[in-house]
Amino acid sequence: MQYVDPADDAVQGLVLTPTRELCIQVTQALRAYGELRGVEVVALFGGVPVREQALRLAGKAHVVVGTVGRVLDMIRRHHLLLTDARFVVLDEADEMLDLGFLDEVRAILKRAPQGRQTALFSATMPDEIRRLADDFMLEPVEIAVPAPTLAVDTVAQYRLDVDERDKPEALVRILRAERPRQAIVFVRTKVGVDRLARRLADAGVRAKTLHGDMSQGARDGVMIAFKSGRERLLVATDVAARGLDITGVSHVVNYDIPNSPDIYVHRVGRTGRAGERGRAITLVTPRERGELQAIERHAGVTLAPWSPPSPAGTRQEGVPEPTASAGNDAPGRVAEEAPDVGREGAYEPRTRRGDRRRGRSRRRAKMAANGRRARLLLRGGRAHGVEPKDVIALLVDGGGLEHDDVGRVRVLELYSLCDVPDERADDVARAVVGRRLGSTVAAAEVLP
Known part of the structure; x- marks a missing residue:
């Protein structure tokens, strides 16, 4: 970015990405890098009217980040000219190969000046990608990062042997034991993603899905919610989630x-990012042991058998246990003992939640009749980045309340206060213990 001239309105750099989601992420990063220098970055991707993007290109567009199809379309419509482009970057080139975009990539590169600098990034180097580099790069310097560095140093990797029919139950068991801060569950097919999401819902586990058959608006909504931390569990295909940079993914x-060892490296690379530690668990059926051996040879690691971690091992670094004495602004002790979140926390069985939902209308009618409210004290306040909407989301998602059930939310420095229906207060307090609230782990107490 330091070589881009803000005084020159021409397109000086082009970044090609395989997916819309990666395009948006790269655009956000480059805009942050170029803001102080006045470098304008324009994103080109499908699902947005061509006219809007053409207007952006007609103004200042120093760097263009785009998906392959939309970039080629804008070139053919004469909205995008690459005659002054001095830098071209191909991000996730092997993913472009998997999606069948290499012919389009070649067509775009042929329209860029021959004197440009080209950078190609790829987690793997298939023969087709190497031929692309040979055809369009002059004496390229290859920088290779060994696979063990990609997949081992920051990620603890495990295997769980399981029969095919028992996989849904095994996944629920893993989620309850591991209590991930955020997790991505990879499924091979789009149909499989939807099927698994339904099975998780039946087990009382909330999950969002991400795959190529979803509309762009739906995919954007899921990614915004997941990246912001509002959603903790994502069930996705490889194509939809590949290249996403979300530092909060713990599992x-x-x-x-995966079908190949290379895909395994991509999947595992979604966790253990930005200096964080991560955990990767692979379900292996008896017929898949050969594939597992190929993965272990490729990554240079032997996957250890998975077993439920000790309670201390499931805590995130720097996060206190969900028992604590009150701080400066707390009127009393938050909780004497924290219930086992594996039983009553984020992955609560559907039967219990179903019982609560079935009785919800009766409880709400009774509450309306007598109007009784209870004051709830929650650990988590301004110091933990908590806002009123976070308190409401915790009680709705974790406590089974409706939005209208929560009132008089007040966020203090270390704690938060709110009103809930009196006859549900004890159940809600138990249900939210151990869930995330801002940057801390919630604990709750019903005030007298």
């Missing part, structure tokens, strides 16, 4: 073993 679960 990756390979529900379906």
